[in-house]
Amino acid sequence: MRLLRMDAILLLNYSIAFFSLFTVFFFVLLFLRYRRHLTEAPAPAVDGLFPNVSIIIPARNEEAGIAGTIDSALGLDYPREKLDIIVVDDGSTDRTLEIARRYARDGVQVLTQENRGKGAALNNGIGCAKGELIATMDADSMLSTNALKEMLPFFQDPEVMAVTPAVKVRPEAGKLIVELQRIEYLMILFSRKLLSFIDSVPVTPGPFSLFRADAFKKVGMFDEQNLVEDQEICLRLQAANYKVRSSMTATVHTSVPKDMKSLLRQRVRWQRGGLRNYWKYKFLIRPEYGDFGMFFVPLNYLSIIAFFLILGLMINSVIASPYYTKYMLVDSYVLGLGLVTIIGALVLASTVLWLWLSVRAFKEKIPLQNLLLFVLFYWYLMVGYNVLTAVKEIRREPATW
């Protein structure tokens, strides 16, 4: 029985190692296949016409950032008469509404509602939007002046329903946790761009995303009860087989949590929302959904399973063999070398390589010590997010923003 159990553990170790290896190779091959097309975008339309664009900015208690956000939207390199900026105040209790109303002179439309959440505020704004394209924008984000013009050409393909920009973290001097998130965002952007080549973009980010107005007529409005409504709408677009593209050159800067507590809260919300969304869209795991259905969605499930299996194996190893760490700590490292450690080291090395490629792709400058901290410390915070997510979901704790 004991030998059977040990064989099962060995099989599990090997399976996880193989799965990790396959995932790494797939992404590396994806990069090699599309590396020359990363910054490519369709040429701007020859007629030079600009479609009407409505920018919806839902805001709740954003007095610190709302003015900058509206200013950056007004500062877009885009014909002003084609821009329709709508701020939706979601029952703010601070000066957000007052500040937003000052922009009425610039043609900014301000709507108000009782606090009903971001999804409801977005839907409220979309209901009043007249643009052929609708952008959703967080009230703490800043657009680069060329952002819209860089994203527009992707819509020449009539099947493209949404385009995501390069959402980067707004730097905060002296805030290490912000710097580490900056690295993480670059990695996410880089991976998302590669995924767009196989029609597998999984999210239209809240900080800024551009949709065809028709998209909301075809797949419906934002899910007002969803914890990560920006992911849910994208999964809905994927389920309807619409294309979502990703731009590497349209830059949007966003604010991120500045302390561990807020970061943990944000990530647990993302994880819980993500878990529920992927469960809701489990029907996508079918060959009809191409790479998205046969690789990306299963990858999400398998990653979660693998994460908890690895955690379980590690806990089992410590509980079941306490004397190894007590009497032969160094020896156990030497004797422990083998297939699993070799593949583990390979996966870690490829993570570092991926990090380097991501940073290089965006021509960003990141201090080496921050990269090391990211790999050796920040990356492992996900253990906390995942465990807390699992605990909260198992205890059926109410999910809130």
Add this chain to the structure above:
Amino acid sequence: MERKISYPLYALALLFSIIVFCIGVYVGNMIDQYNQQAIAKEVENISQKVASAQLLMLLDENGSSFCPVYSSQLDSINADVEAIGYRLSYLEDEKHVYDVPLKKSYFVLEAQSYLLSNRIKERCGDNSTILIYFYSNANCSSCRQQGFDILQARDDTLGKVPLVRIYSFDGDLGSPVANGLKAQFNVTQYPSIVINGALNSGTMSKDSIIAALKSG
């Protein structure tokens, strides 16, 4: 849109994964073999140390002038033997490497050092406690925990009772030495613990092991 599956990418990823996985298995096996060889070499070296201690004892047939030397030699040998035991257990438990011939050589070494302990006890009046632990890797679900409890009991009584020397044998491995000791102490089930010659059949709790060690 018409969706596609990137079969060539998956096929290549699968191919590379299989290649690297096989290389990993091969290198992992090489490392395990190297470790086994290193342990075998250590077993041989310690055997020589045991042999030289036994020789010294034969030369000093009736005297006890070398007792402090024997005692320190035995301590050193026991520490080395125990370290090898941990390494073999680690290879079995964590790496699933079962090297039966090496394990049998290790049991011979343990038996040699057990005999040496006995002789030093007789010759030099050494008051250490000798604990022999019989287990089975194949037919005993509680043996692993029993092994931990024995070590824990030894640690908990350190300095409170005379030194405890532990010798453990897998009784189902077909080792002639282990079988001989089993017969000597009438061991019929696993786990079984022999403390200073007294057999305790079946699982013992940590507290009862401590009590037995205290009563000597």
